[in-house]
Amino acid sequence: MCGITGWVSFDRELRAEDATLHAMTGTMACRGPDDSGIWAEGPAALGHRRLAIIDLPGGRQPMTVDTPDGPVVLVYSGETYNFTELRRELTDRGHRFTTRSDTEVVLRGYLEWGEALPERLNGMYAFALWDARTDTLLLVRDRMGIKPLYYAPTDDGVLFGSEPKAVLANPLARPRVRLDGLREVFALVKTPGHAVWDGLREVEPGTVVTVDRTGVRTRVYWRLETRAHTDDRATTIATVRSLLEDIVRRQLVADVPRCTLLSGGLDSSAMTALAARQLAEQGEKVRSFAVDFAGQADHFVADELRGTPDTPFVHDVVRTAGTAHQDIVLDAQALADPGVREKVIRARDLPTGFGDMDTSLYLLFRAIREHSTVALSGESADEVFGGYLQFFDEEARTADTFPWLVRFARHFGEDAGVLRPELTRALDLPAYTADGWRTAAAAVERLDGESDLEYRMRRMSHVHLTRFVRILLDRKDRASMAVGLEVRVPFCDHRLVEYVYNTPWALKSFDGREKSLLREATADLLPRSVYDRVKSPYPSTQDPAYATALQDQVQDLLARPSHPVFDLVDRERLRRAASPGGPVRTQAARRSLERTLDLAVWLDVYRPELVLD
Structure with missing residues (x-):
């Protein structure tokens, strides 16, 4: 893992811009606490911060190969899980390696295959490659x-980085946010390519962006495609198990301590059990970590989203799989700590959070980092296998909008609850999400002969895998990399995603339950309690002391009427939401307070220029 950044300016000599490049690279220090490197020559400059995972002494970056026509330089973030096979193939083709790192495999793979390289990679990665032979x-x-x-894009090139903060550190970038950026913040949708900050773009998944003297162009090398599924139930279950075995084995490769994130749900339990069995074959014991809240197990109250506390199920998995386990127990004071809130906002660059679920994730990762550098997560299994409640909710299935918004509004209320009325009208979030939904739904290809129900469920699966999952992946990446922890997501292996996406809904839910294929594919590894457990989302604290702390902090904010947050938030609405006798313990009211505090911190830290017309 790592942080990358850089600048291409065809009208400048960037060796003279050393201070700016150091500033851009310095913003990535949390992503790469182990090493720092900069390369600059002519119109290109690349910066790198390293979190050492594989080949600790040999994987320094930027990594360069000199050719007779000029250097080829790479800065790389992530992991290529099939690098061993690619290295062998490249060696057979005459390449000679000087390190054991997957970074060198990617660099030499480009020398061999050029822009066709990404199609050969299996992994999680973002990289920038400067080819001085063609100034590309x-x-x-x-x-x-x-x-x-x-x-x-700039007038004469481009700025880039793993996070917006790296680009914003360059004087050419202005920290400006327009209405469309705020819409993206408040709408709980992820528009492909949208980066909120004015002038900034996100490289879309499965995409290559090419920059040369003629301009900027993009090429999509992978997209989720509709294909016929011909395997029967038994074959499908066996294929899922085989894929999972291979994926986990590949993702356990590291030269640093590894662990798993364990919630006691089906996804993380299956992944942990697979990891535990594979490491046991090597005479190792897997470490596992879970988050819990002080007093939650003893005073848990079931609601529509969460019917059971996690801890009893976590401990059942620990006993069955034989992991070396630790519960990370957090209290209300830690969750409400303004200093932690600021760290989360700095990690995200935006106030697009999930309240205590964001702060607890950050605190969990910070605690894990004291013991491990790599963690495997069960993230994305719900999107792949159809695990969310909305997949079984008729209103969400048939709604002419993103299905998660139906259940979200039912549970949390309107997200714009305390915004100024004139801002709410200007944002017009219903129209924004409706436009986004039409675009997303139109991208889903229907299989010949597919029934209306199957097509509707395919469409639900597609928007979860191409829109919703990206919100969660970004959240996990930012929270983990803020403390220098690499989190791997086995359920995002594209082979598994492609296979299960094209499995008919009738097969995905053959026993009338969520994630039927995953449950049966790993049944032999699971305690019965987890096998039978109903889906429960990432936990949220029920401690009333947390809500009280939010009220107190908002009251302090209300005492500062000139704070720029009140350009966005209606003071009277906020006052009512935060009043001692108000409904703060409802999820909707609590979320309004969390959102306001996030906005206030973001405005203090980033001082964005807001263009609200």
């Missing part, structure tokens, strides 16, 4: 968008 920059992102990458 390539920006490449993995198929599912696990690793982030942003770019901002």
Whole structure:
């Protein structure tokens, strides 16, 4: 893992811009605490911060190969899980390696295959490659968008970075956000390519962006395609198991301590059990970590989203799989700590969070980083296998909008609850999400002869895999990399995604339950309690002390009427939401307070220029 950044300016000599490049690279220090490197020559400059995972002494970057016609230089973030096979193939073709790193495999793979390289990679990656032979920059992102990458075209080239903060550190970039950017913040949708900050673009998943003297162009090398599925149930289950075995084995490769994130749900339990069995074959014991809240197990109250606490199921998996386990127990004071909130906002670059679920994720990762450098996560299994409640909700299935918004509004209320009325009208979030939905739905190809129900469920699956999952992947990447932890997501392996996406819904839910294929494919590894457990989302604290702390912090904010947050938030609406006798303990009201505090921190830290017309 790592942080990358750079600048291409065809009208400048960038060796003279050393201070700016160091500033851009310095913003990525949390992503790469182990090493730093900069390369600049002519119109190109590349910066790198390294988190050492494979070949600790040999994988320094930027990595360069000198050719008779000029150097080829790479800065790379992520992991290529099939690098061993690619290295062998490249060796057979005459390439000679000087390191054991997957970075050198990617660099020499480009020398061999050119722009056809990304199609050969299996992994999570974002990389920039400068080819001085043709004065061309390539920006490449993995198929599912696990690793982030942003770019901002300039008059004579481009700026780029793993996170917006790297680009914003360049004087050419202005920290400006227009109405469309705010719409993206508040709408809980992820428009492909949209980066919120004015002038900034996101390299879309499965895409190569090429920059040369003629301008900027893009090429899509992978997209989720509709194909016929001909395997029967038994074959499909066996194929899922075989894929998972191979994926986990590949993703356990590291030269640093590894662990798993364990919630006691089906996804993380299956992944942990597979990892535990494979490491046991090598005489190792897998470490596992879970988040919990002080007093939650004893005083848990079931609601529509969460019917059971996680901890009892976590401990059942620990006993069955034999992991070396640790619960990370957080209290209300830690969750509400303004200093932690600021760290989360700095990590995300935006106030697009999930309240205590964001702060607890950051605190969990920070605690894990004291023991491990790599963690495997069960993230994305719900999108792949159809695990969310909305997949079984008739209103969400038939709604002419993103299905998660139906359940979200039902549980949390309107997200614009405390915004100024004139801003709410200007944003017009219903129209924005409706436009986004029509575009997303139109991208789904229908299989010949597919029934209306099957097509509707295919469409649900597609928008979850191409829109919703990207919100969660970005959240996980930012929270983990903010503390120098690499989190791998086995369920995002494109082979598994392609196979299960094209499995008919009748087969995905053959027993009338969510994630039927995953449950049966890993049944022999799971304790019965987890096998039978109903889907429960990432946990949220129920401690009333947390809500009280939010009220107190908002009251302090209300005492500062000149704060720029009140250009966005209606003071009277906020006052009512935060009043001691108000409904703060409802999810909708609590979310309004969390969102306001996030906005206030973001405005203080980034001081964006807001263009609200």
